[in-house]
Amino acid sequence: MRFQLTEDQRALRDGVRQLLARRFDREALRAAVRAPGLDRALWRGLGEAGFFALRLPEKDGGVGLGLPEAVLAFEEAGRALLPGPLVATHLAAGTVPGAATGEAVVTAVDGGLVEWLAEADVVRGDAAGAVPLRSVDPLTPLHRVASVSPTEPAAVSPADPVAVLLTAAEQLGTATRACETAVQHARTREQFGQPIGAFQAVKHLCADMLVRAEVARAAVYAAAVTADPADIAAARLLADEAAVRGARDCLQVHGGMGFTWESEVQLLLKRTWVRTHRGGRVTESEETLAAELLS
Amino acid sequence: MDLADTPEEQEFRARLREWLAKALPTLPPKPSPEDWPGRRAYDLGWQRMLYDAGYAGLHWPVDAGGQGATPTQHLIFLEETEKAGAPYVGANFVGLLHAGPTIAAEGTAEQRARWLPPILRGAEVWCQGFSEPDAGSDLAALRTRARRDGDDYVVSGSKIWTSHAEVADWCELLVRTDPEAPKHRGITWLALPMDAPGVTVRPLKTLAGSAEFAEVFLDEVRVPVSGRVGEENDGWRVTMVTLSFERGTAFVGEVVACRRVLGELARTARENGRWDDPVLRRRLGRLNAEFRALWRLTQWNVSEAERTGGVPGVGGSVFKLRYSHARQELYDTAAEVLGPDALDLDRPWTLDRLSSLSYTIAAGTSQIQRNIVAERILGLPKGR
Numbered sequence: 278m279r280f281q282l283t284e285d286q287r288a289l290r291d292g293v294r295q296l297l298a299r300r301f302d303r304e305a306l307r308a309a310v311r312a313p314g315l316d317r318a319l320w321r322g323l324g325e326a327g328f329f330a331l332r333l334p335e336k337d338g339g340v341g342l343g344l345p346e347a348v349l350a351f352e353e354a355g356r357a358l359l360p361g362p363l364v365a366t367h368l369a370a371g372t373v374p375g376a377a378t379g380e381a382v383v384t385a386v387d388g389g390l391v392e393w394l395a396e397a398d399v400v401r402g403d404a405a406g407a408v409p410l411r412s413v414d415p416l417t418p419l420h421r422v423a424s425v426s427p428t429e430p431a432a433v434s435p436a437d438p439v440a441v442l443l444t445a446a447e448q449l450g451t452a453t454r455a456c457e458t459a460v461q462h463a464r465t466r467e468q469f470g471q472p473i474g475a476f477q478a479v480k481h482l483c484a485d486m487l488v489r490a491e492v493a494r495a496a497v498y499a500a501a502v503t504a505d506p507a508d509i510a511a512a513r514l515l516a517d518e519a520a521v522r523g524a525r526d527c528l529q530v531h532g533g534m535g536f537t538w539e540s541e542v543q544l545l546l547k548r549t550w551v552r553t554h555r556g557g558r559v560t561e562s563e564e565t566l567a568a569e570l571l572s
Numbered sequence: 573m574d575l576a577d578t579p580e581e582q583e584f585r586a587r588l589r590e591w592l593a594k595a596l597p598t599l600p601p602k603p604s605p606e607d608w609p610g611r612r613a614y615d616l617g618w619q620r621m622l623y624d625a626g627y628a629g630l631h632w633p634v635d636a637g638g639q640g641a642t643p644t645q646h647l648i649f650l651e652e653t654e655k656a657g658a659p660y661v662g663a664n665f666v667g668l669l670h671a672g673p674t675i676a677a678e679g680t681a682e683q684r685a686r687w688l689p690p691i692l693r694g695a696e697v698w699c700q701g702f703s704e705p706d707a708g709s710d711l712a713a714l715r716t717r718a719r720r721d722g723d724d725y726v727v728s729g730s731k732i733w734t735s736h737a738e739v740a741d742w743c744e745l746l747v748r749t750d751p752e753a754p755k756h757r758g759i760t761w762l763a764l765p766m767d768a769p770g771v772t773v774r775p776l777k778t779l780a781g782s783a784e785f786a787e788v789f790l791d792e793v794r795v796p797v798s799g800r801v802g803e804e805n806d807g808w809r810v811t812m813v814t815l816s817f818e819r820g821t822a823f824v825g826e827v828v829a830c831r832r833v834l835g836e837l838a839r840t841a842r843e844n845g846r847w848d849d850p851v852l853r854r855r856l857g858r859l860n861a862e863f864r865a866l867w868r869l870t871q872w873n874v875s876e877a878e879r880t881g882g883v884p885g886v887g888g889s890v891f892k893l894r895y896s897h898a899r900q901e902l903y904d905t906a907a908e909v910l911g912p913d914a915l916d917l918d919r920p921w922t923l924d925r926l927s928s929l930s931y932t933i934a935a936g937t938s939q940i941q942r943n944i945v946a947e948r949i950l951g952l953p954k955g956r
């Protein structure tokens with residue numbers, strides 16, 4: 278057993294992190310909030326870098342890597358708060374022309390919602406009659422569909438374990454960013470003549486954020502290795518918890534500033550909320566894990 | 573990233589399983605929890621069997637009499653022994669998991685020769701005399717005094733919450749040798765013989781009704797200077813070595829046991845009809861997620877220790893924090909499954925529920941662990 282990143286996996290993770298730092302830094306994130314819309318050039322850039330074709334066999338023009346590598350890439354996307362229907366497009370690579378290269382933007386009906394419907398070239402699942410709603414997340418436009426069609430192709434059905442796992446990886450990345458953002462603020466913001474991070478009430482919020490993120494990381498990486506349905510369900514529950522509670526605690530550490538539109542904390546929290554609706558509901562994961570206890 | 577056994581690990585696991593299948597049926601019946609001499613004999617007997625089979629001190633270095641196994645092999649050992657229902661390390665806990673490794677790392681050749689073989693052979697039991705009535709979380713506030721008199725230290729003071737003190741032969745004892753020095757400087761680490769004149773052990777009853785720990789009173793006890801591990805007044809540094817061992821893999825077997833309990837809970841719930849309650853069912857599902865993740869985190873930490881070749885790091889605090897709460901949640905959920913039976917002390921889960929309450933206190937409280945995570949991993953400033 279060697280449950281650690283390999284050299285290649287580290288290199289891949291660092292490569293994606295650098296690419297996103299170049300193409301989608303804090304400034305770009307703010308700019309995207311001011312002018313929402315999918316950045317097609319960035320999407321193609323991701324395609325060129327192999328983000329969507331990561332798991333496609335080399336003979337089909339893909340990168341030929343596996344689930345662990347995809348999880349690392351999606352974790353970085355979650356950490357950068359990269360917007361767009363990333364999971365649906367990744368899953369469509371190899372079946373929808375142009376998805377692998379980032380020429381096409383593919384979205385999917387999932388959890389009664391469709392993300393980025395107006396910007397998508399291809400929609401998987403039945404989105405007929407979908408109505409727009411005023412999305413809570415400024416960077417994820419949403420439509421609601423009347424009912425989820427039972428005839429959806431399996432690859433994009435809400436319970437697709439790969440979609441669930443990649444979403445968990447995004448949550449993990451965002452949880453990590455929330456912890457880093459909170460710690461950064463706690464080190465610099467002063468009250469009562471000292472950094473607020475010296476106060477135990479603040480310190481313990483940060484420690485709990487880290488613990489939740491690290492436990493989620495172990496679960497998400499292990500699920501990527503085993504691809505076991507119960508491991509994936511566990512990864513999903515822990516990553517959701519780490520991300521949503523992490524973003525909330527990050528807001529608390531920021532005080533009044535955390536409650537402003539200007540602060541990036543709102544973006545962290547709102548995106549984690551959107552993701553909890555993907556891939557079936559949380560209760561489905563809990564039921565999967567309960568059933569597994571009796572198997 | 574990889575979770576499968578290597579060929580060597582596979583072979584190690586297979587050999588161990590085979591040995592366990594033969595060895596366990598030869599064990600004597602388990603003594604009752606109140607029978608302390610019986611428990612000591614049982615635990616030491618198991619250690620002796622491990623010794624004879626070449627499994628004693630698996631994770632200790634070879635030059636300390638151990639087997640020099642990799643951290644992953646040690647993990648496999650803990651996993652397989654728990655799965656097979658082998659005895660827990662019990663009374664040998666302190667000797668095998670912290671006093672022994674500390675002496676191996678910091679002791680002289682004579683000290684290693686004197687103390688390590690009896691620990692491995694299952695001949696001697698150690699306990700840990702760190703905490704005092706006024707020095708628990710603030711361990712360095714300890715006041716037990718030791719003054720030099722010829723070739724001896726003369727020790728007076730008292731220790732508290734000393735687990736297994738009643739049956740121990742030796743105690744890893746922290747004493748203050750320089751009352752004038754700054755708090756963390758004037759401390760010394762001594763090996764105290766528990767049968768020395770002036771040592772009085774008074775058992776303390778836990779809330780679970782048993783006498784797992786004790787108060788230890790020290791009245792002018794003479795401890796030879798040759799029993800000092802590390803330099804005089806350098807005991808705090810030695811203590812940090814000891815504590816880093818304590819949190820390493822100490823809970824691995826327990827995580828395996830908790831996963832088994834969870835499965836038993838689910839089956840019990842199905843039999844008694846509680847399974848039909850979706851809220852309870854999902855709570856069990858969440859606990860499944862929790863213990864799966866804790867097991868993965870263990871595998872991650874062990875692989876990391878193997879990669880860095882070092883002493884377990886602060887990652888142990890991350891694990892301990894989450895695990896201690898998960899274990900309490902597990903037995904609270906057991907109470908929901910059992911209904912009124914949860915109030916019956918003759919049900920093992922009731923005692924487990926009571927004993928799980930100590931997990932957020934013993935070996936450093938959750939609050940202290942959070943301070944460690946925040947200050948040493950996240951780099952937040954120290955509080956005043």
Ligand SMILES: Cc1cc2nc3c(=O)[nH]c(=O)nc-3n(C[C@H](O)[C@H](O)[C@H](O)COP(=O)(O)OP(=O)(O)OC[C@H]3O[C@@H](n4cnc5c(N)ncnc54)[C@H](O)[C@@H]3O)c2cc1C
Nearest residue numbers: 700701702703708709733734735930933934935936937939
């Ligand atoms: C079952 C069991 C077995 C034990 N076995 C041993 C043993 O074999 N040998 C041994 O030496 N000791 C042993 N201990 C002692 C154990 O290490 C201490 O109980 C523990 O470190 C806490 O110290 P305390 O009991 O003095 O509590 P205190 O330190 O008085 O703590 C009381 C409360 O105050 C909080 N607190 C204290 N300081 C801070 C702070 N800086 N910030 C925030 N909160 C704080 C604590 O978290 C806790 O909630 C055992 C304890 C138990 C329960």
